[in-house]
Amino acid sequence: MSQTFTPNEMMTVAAARALTNDDVCFVGIGAPSAACNLARHTHAPGIVLIYESGTLETRPNVLPLSIGDGELCETALTTVSVPEMFRYWLQGGRITTGFLGGAQIDRYANLNTTVVGPYEKPSVRLPGGGGAPEIATSCGQIFITMAHSKRAFVEKIDFFTSLGHGEGGDSRKKLGVTTKGPTKVITDLCVMEPDDKTKELTVVSLHPGVTKDQVIAATGWQIKFAPDAGETPPPNETELKVLRELHARTKAAHGGNA
Amino acid sequence: MSQTFTPNEMMTVAAARALTNDDVCFVGIGAPSAACNLARHTHAPGIVLIYESGTLETRPNVLPLSIGDGELCETALTTVSVPEMFRYWLQGGRITTGFLGGAQIDRYANLNTTVVGPYEKPSVRLPGGGGAPEIATSCGQIFITMAHSKRAFVEKIDFFTSLGHGEGGDSRKKLGVTTKGPTKVITDLCVMEPDDKTKELTVVSLHPGVTKDQVIAATGWQIKFAPDAGETPPPNETELKVLRELHARTKAAHGGNA
Amino acid sequence: MAEFLSLAQAIEANVKDGDAVAMEGFTHLIPFAAGHEIIRQKRKRLSLIRMTPDLIYDQLIGMGCAERMTFSWGGNPGVGSLHRFRDAYQNGWPNQIEIVEHSHAAMANAYDAAAAGLPFAVFRGYRGAELPRVNPSIKEVICPYTGEKLATVPAVKLDVAIIHAQKADRKGNVLLEGIVGVQKEAVLAARRSVVTVEEIVDELNPPSPNSVVLPSWTVKAVVQVPGGAHPSYTHGYYKRDNAFYKAWDEIARERDTFTAWMDENVLRKGPEVFAAHAKKVA
């Protein structure tokens, strides 16, 4: 049975599938939040979702607009202070998977959410790193979700907000970082994983209908493809239904003046 | 009107009177707890009592046997974790007056609650310092309550559990400590205060019926008396009544198997 | 002991030109009414501190109250950028603003250290990150036991902390519930503090013996301002006005629409307008 879906839906579904029932996730706003909650409503009902606002094991019925929406606290197992969240829970090494995104990413999955242009005199001042610098190194692994474009997937990021695989190879190890770092970059065009050895991002599957040329055209460096890169399995009916219902509930909740 | 009272009651009453309505007290078990609660039930109803178990602004109706009796939590404004108590509240510099006591004290009000004899091979292993090392330096000032005897008031303490006035003079300042340290030592015989300059403990008042010779005989160093040392005003009727009721309630509560 | 004041009195007495001010709130309990009062009282050269500066700091900056912002994530959550902050930082309108930038972990630890009376905090942070190159206050210490290098951040230094909370009792003890962020630490870190609350009640009745309560003697002024966190929210009282956060993006995008909105909704109004948002939903 074939269904139409948007590239963004494909990205969210692919991210959701990468999560397991045993994961403890540090969730960001936007696509990560949609992916984590989709996973929770489908194949991973036991997944633990943590938002940096302090909400532990939350089960939101609608997606939060902000990282600290009331919905997150009301449906949480408990809510801790922000210092405790960053000290006992994130730095304490209790998170299996953290989500990140950014304005720019390079071939080693290093991210920039700080500035476009030089730091001191940026052409665009972005919101900044927030939790990213420590999420990038404290979580067991990192999933990155981003819209795929040449503006975002660049040869050289303007600022190293958070560490991916540094300059590749054993960069993380040399910095004394023991966690895996980015293990998947999921875009609206494809899924990438770092090469085992070089740590350079490599396309491992193309979303249905997406060509290699599209990916090449949307990437600012000479992107590599795994020899066995196939097609990302499309979203199934249940996934699309659950995701769309989630978005519909969210829109209804946020649109009005509650 | 004259009333009989015990030396211990006099000690507790004298300690209570030294407290004001504006004090925030770090209370210890025993005489300090009795003194603080006596003050709260008489001239200082607004005094804030904090026990190191985490209970903030507690109003026990009976005296606790331990530092963490349920009564303390049940009557507290709120109860925080023990790390928070020692970090935000004690080290944070929010306590005006802390209480200490010990097995041994010297002329500079340094205290030993650790060992009698050498540390490695003590003749008596005492419970140890507990909160004392940091109470002694973090509270605005320290009151010490102890039964007066030659065994306790010694020329040289066997172990420096907590700092009083060190070797006298500006010892505290030299150690980088900015708080006042012991400002009163209240015993069952007299009240002592450190000399302004030398910081040596000096008797400022003798409890009713106590002679200088008694104090001299109960002190292991050549104790000094202030030129204007007079008599400690005896407990008044209200103080004795409130204190005895407090002890009676306490005895009734702790005696039985609740 | 906390004093009960009007909002105008509380800000007048506790916020001075040039002060280091934290108006904290992690999405929840953001003290908007107090921020508006600071704007009406035309405070200048404030050094604004906050982990997640959002609309209220955008408003303060756009109205020329600030000269510095210390932060870890400055944006309109889920919506986009802070246009007034950007305009000040990139174009100097209405005045140039300096920034001191940290990560969340660093800021959270800096508040915690200040509440604990320490001069600095130690954390495992910034590995492979570039911020230490541009922020000289990020340093490191070596663990005396393992030899591990760890990052340090100086404790925040605050003249005044301003927060919003659910309620205070008549002695001025304050109860916070829900997403409590770093508000307790901010109050304990500051020399002075102003707390706006939804309600003043006879008895605080915290639901748990371990509820988050600030004793009256840690607070300088308590002010009742129902709805005072709008368009942020107060757990148990009213929800986040997500539609307003989205609308702000348009209002703040241009200088003239911003100025007109501030004139109509802040300068010509008082804290009583917040009451319209203060319905108790719990």
Added chain:
Amino acid sequence: MAEFLSLAQAIEANVKDGDAVAMEGFTHLIPFAAGHEIIRQKRKRLSLIRMTPDLIYDQLIGMGCAERMTFSWGGNPGVGSLHRFRDAYQNGWPNQIEIVEHSHAAMANAYDAAAAGLPFAVFRGYRGAELPRVNPSIKEVICPYTGEKLATVPAVKLDVAIIHAQKADRKGNVLLEGIVGVQKEAVLAARRSVVTVEEIVDELNPPSPNSVVLPSWTVKAVVQVPGGAHPSYTHGYYKRDNAFYKAWDEIARERDTFTAWMDENVLRKGPEVFAAHAKKVA
């Protein structure tokens, strides 16, 4: 995820000879039933850690389960000394015990650091105190901003933390209320943890959104042992048996009265005897 086990199973699976074990509780919620089970299972060479070791550590030491005690205050609160600890430490009966001594502030910070995944903690402590002379693990660091010398303590290292709590839900999430001490930190610091609870309930229903809750995935084993904290107490369930603490002074003073009491009340009994103390008073 926490497993639901019998007390014997939980101790068997999680406490090994030679382990570093914290059975925490600051007067409140002391896991006596679990301690008795360790004695019945004849664990040896335990390294016992606790801020305020009291009767249960006196019992473990007197029964020969321990070879080391790390602590900051070791006594029978409000009553006097721990006679069995003293006899072991001073006279080597039933075996010699080594001590590692800190202050409360140091221990509290050491738990906090371990929970936070740090190798050490910084605090303003031990000034003018002698403990640093006899405990080589007390060191110092210099604040990189102010030059102030501050004390350090290594993070506690625990194989297993054992605590008692009010209740768990059927997933194994645990609620603690009242004087919560360093129990949360102990569990988060430990590789394994055993939690005994008064009740197992369908829904945890914490009274506050900020209640102290340990998620199931931070706990290894949950065991229902009503009354399991006696003669300590459980807030909301039963009071501290102060009379027993006083009686212990006599029981433990001599080796033979101690041995007889342990034989009758621990070795010949099981955890079910604690149920007699488990009346809910709230």
